[in-house]
Amino acid sequence: MNPSTIQQLTDLAIRFRDERDWRQFHNFKDMALSLSLEVAELCELMQWKNGKELNSHLATNRERAGEELSDILHWVLLIAHDLEIDLDDAFRRKLEANALKYPIDKSKGRSTKYTDL
Amino acid sequence: MNPSTIQQLTDLAIRFRDERDWRQFHNFKDMALSLSLEVAELCELMQWKNGKELNSHLATNRERAGEELSDILHWVLLIAHDLEIDLDDAFRRKLEANALKYPIDKSKGRSTKYTDL
């Protein structure tokens, strides 16, 4: 299979929703809440583990991590779609804005927030 | 510009990180924490507003919503990359698994969780 574009994955998510007539439930607040719950499920995989133990635990549970990341992506795509946001374009523009906030020469090897650079 | 694939956006995020030598800071727990903080910024846009007022507020702030969604996507791509997860493939497989959990005839027009179907 050829690699999917953001638009193609969005189309899949929308088709899945339309087939189930679920658009009616998708107000933005509940969608954002669902997004945050999926992030919590990803974080739960990391609870009480750190360093090498965490890395090893995640590698062992890669399949489940991939499912949680997919669920997160699913909501991101749906929210962007319903807000009529071109996520592909927004992502590229945000990266350009970040490049201005974090110039390479000032931020290289530093975790400092841009407001403190 | 042609539409971007998941892989192409991931490559952009990785190049951005490598140029700044930030890989050293990106342990999974802090990446997941950053992901959850970006979700909080998206949710903040929705605080205390509901119904038509919420929709109108988000439409007015579509640019900022797109930035927050891009930041969320950014962390999703990086975490998937570092876990060596093929997110494109994982997303398609998760959608297929969801289709089994939520058969169209049982779930059409219903917001019930699959465990209660």
Place this chain on the structure above:
Amino acid sequence: MNPSTIQQLTDLAIRFRDERDWRQFHNFKDMALSLSLEVAELCELMQWKNGKELNSHLATNRERAGEELSDILHWVLLIAHDLEIDLDDAFRRKLEANALKYPIDKSKGRSTKYTDL
């Protein structure tokens, strides 16, 4: 039983932890992560329900909501304890600070954030 003070509930949570020798696991980041996961469990009770249906669902599940709120409070008390914060005092001072940020005459009946008052 007499009503408990913040300090008394904190003492109970600390005794519970010490009996199990769990202090060793309680770095601040994992405690904060656990706190956020308990908040997610509370939010999960509210997913896809709104208005009267939400109120009725929460009333029916009051027992579980009380458990989630207790778990959230548990982490708040432990984090405050380990940071050597007098939460009782901090709470009262924060309320006074909020009273200055939201003067009654300017904020009465308005949900506007203080920066926009």
Place this chain on the structure above:
Amino acid sequence: MNPSTIQQLTDLAIRFRDERDWRQFHNFKDMALSLSLEVAELCELMQWKNGKELNSHLATNRERAGEELSDILHWVLLIAHDLEIDLDDAFRRKLEANALKYPIDKSKGRSTKYTDL
């Protein structure tokens, strides 16, 4: 000042709200959302810092950490109040339930989740 009970702090939070006539905005979903946003602000204090650097950073920012914990407690108290939950009692009962889930002899010195004990 004498130490405050949970009930006394709840009374303060309710009086603060009533003076501003804010009860009308406090549906449960937006209150839970606000709670989660305050948790995010606490977590933000911990971003990209770990080990001794994190502890030292939090000690330096103890005042702000106390404010965020107070804001979290504020929402916990209000949500419990509006759900007519006796949080004091619920907390004690949840601790007793946890003691059954995590018997001292099985859980001492172990971070294992109760379902895996």
